[in-house]
Amino acid sequence: MVGLTLKGVGAKYGKHTVLSDVDTDILNGGVMTAVIGPNAAGKSTLFKRIAGLASGPGTVVLSDTLKGPETICYMPQDTGANAVLTVYESVLLASKQGSSWKVRDSELLEIDRILQALRINDLAFRGLGELSGGQRQLVSIAQALVRKPEVLLMDEPTSALDLFRQIEVLGFMRKLAAKSGMSVLIALHDLNHALRYCDNTIVIAKGAMVASGTTGDVITEAMLRDIYRVEARVEMCSHGKPVVIVDHSII
Numbered sequence: 530m531v532g533l534t535l536k537g538v539g540a541k542y543g544k545h546t547v548l549s550d551v552d553t554d555i556l557n558g559g560v561m562t563a564v565i566g567p568n569a570a571g572k573s574t575l576f577k578r579i580a581g582l583a584s585g586p587g588t589v590v591l592s593d594t595l596k597g598p599e600t601i602c603y604m605p606q607d608t609g610a611n612a613v614l615t616v617y618e619s620v621l622l623a624s625k626q627g628s629s630w631k632v633r634d635s636e637l638l639e640i641d642r643i644l645q646a647l648r649i650n651d652l653a654f655r656g657l658g659e660l661s662g663g664q665r666q667l668v669s670i671a672q673a674l675v676r677k678p679e680v681l682l683m684d685e686p687t688s689a690l691d692l693f694r695q696i697e698v699l700g701f702m703r704k705l706a707a708k709s710g711m712s713v714l715i716a717l718h719d720l721n722h723a724l725r726y727c728d729n730t731i732v733i734a735k736g737a738m739v740a741s742g743t744t745g746d747v748i749t750e751a752m753l754r755d756i757y758r759v760e761a762r763v764e765m766c767s768h769g770k771p772v773v774i775v776d777h778s779i780i
């Protein structure tokens with residue numbers, strides 16, 4: 530199963546360093562890791578650096594990979610809609626990145642399967658430009674999944690989705706990671722989603738990693754105060770699951 534380890538990873542845009550010294554233990558395939566932190570902390574930049582789309586010091590170590598560095602797939606926060614393509618064409622095009630243009634029946638079946646799993650098969654022949662923000666976000670997830678990455682970096686993949694879709698997609702991704710052995714890193718602002726769906730959590734603040742470990746150990750009242758500047762409680766709900774309850778911001 531694939532493993533991802535970050536050793537002294539940093540990133541810069543031009544001469545401007547925005548991220549430094551991110552070190553992690555091995556992030557194993559089969560589980561989801563949340564990447565959390567305030568706005569402008571460096572979460573997207575970390576993903577771009579891991580995916581080879583930003584430069585900087587340190588090493589991104591992939592172990593036991595079947596495909597090499599191109600197995601890392603980055604799903605950005607904003608995915609521009611190419612109005613000319615249909616949903617189906619855009620997912621097919623994504624599946625062909627870096628491979629032959631010949632299309633096998635099995636690949637078409639795989640696209641159908643993914644569109645059905647995300648419940649967007651009814652949109653298959655709609656133009657991307659006609660979709661709502663949430664529908665476009667689901668198509669972006671399909672475009673990422675069809676490439677069968679071993680490491681998938683999802684940048685706020687549920688930010689445009691309604692509550693039903695959010696928990697459906699996160700539950701689906703968790704099961705898929707466990708079944709396929711894929712390592713999923715997911716940038717999230719909803720810390721209750723991190724608590725519910727992610728085994729591990731990395732906290733980024735002001736361009737540095739401030740914590741990394743099992744989600745329950747990392748999302749604490751002290752961390753919420755220090756990093757998010759909110760007075761909050763982590764309590765067990767009536768179903769015995771931890772939830773963050775925010776009382777007020779700290780000015």
Ligand SMILES: Nc1ncnc2c1ncn2[C@@H]1O[C@H](COP(=O)(O)OP(=O)(O)OP(=O)(O)O)[C@@H](O)[C@H]1O
Binds near residue numbers: 567568572573
């Ligand atoms: N292309 C760029 N050129 C220069 N600076 C950039 C670029 N992209 C991002 N930055 C800066 O890098 C820092 C980190 O940005 P990044 O997008 O990684 O934050 P983030 O944690 O993903 O934030 P958010 O939660 O708001 O999406 C910010 O100060 C941002 O202004």
